Amino acid sequence: MTACSGEQAATPAQYLPPAEAQSRFGDIIVRYNALPTLSLAEATAADSGLPRDADTAMVIVAVRRQTGSEELPQAASVTGVASDLSGKRQPIAFRDIAVAGYQDHVGQVTVSRNDHLRFELQVTVEGKTHRVQFDRGF
Template identity: 30%
Template sequence: MARLIAMFGLLFALTAPAIAADSASLNRQQQFGDVIIHYNAFASGLLQPNVAKDNGLIRSKGQAVINIAVIKGDKTVTADVDGSVADLTGRKKELSFRPVSENGSVNYIAQFAVEPDSSATYVFTINVKAGDGDTHTLSFNQQIFSDQ
């Protein structure tokens, strides 16, 4: 869990310029009752090679990653996560999330194509069905710098 939290913190620090440039919550989270959903999208080139390999992710200027963590109480909980990403022209792609578990903690990641060597804003719509039985939808824009 400590490694996962450290990885999430590192990714947050590395993507601070993108965070400041978008309209998403500066905390990169939304709360729905007692469920808090943390989210972050970033260029996959920001990942350390061993982290990418261990999680089956491709490091490339043409790929990005979105990470979702669902928190209830003080721990992550399992959920059904799906959603889509669109560029500002409206081209939409479905995201295929998969769980990544470590030390009893679970995050949900999906990889998606981005324009290489550019900076573009993407529009995300994410649906999370957590243990409370409700489906929570979050929508946010995020700029991704894919020249990393």
């Protein structure tokens, strides 16, 4: 039988990590991502205090202030929740970690195979709260 691709054999699907997302609030840049902890190097997971297993995803948030062409560290507090397609909600407890001279925020959520989660984050900078939403499939 000939497939749409002619004589080429089918190739297996490959994991492609989602692109990092960001939102801008004036001169504040908030970058965020969620990824399975199994995709982390063992040393990175250990440094972040995260279990490296199939049931855990890391949520990382980086907050910077744009000053001219330079991005500087920006103090912030981050809270959030993750919801699956059935509406089940998981609060995310964030803690600060040092990453390349910056202070980023990392949390973890429980995931199952083929989960699709919606993340709702609140990032507070200098008393002003910014809201960010994004989705990730696992």
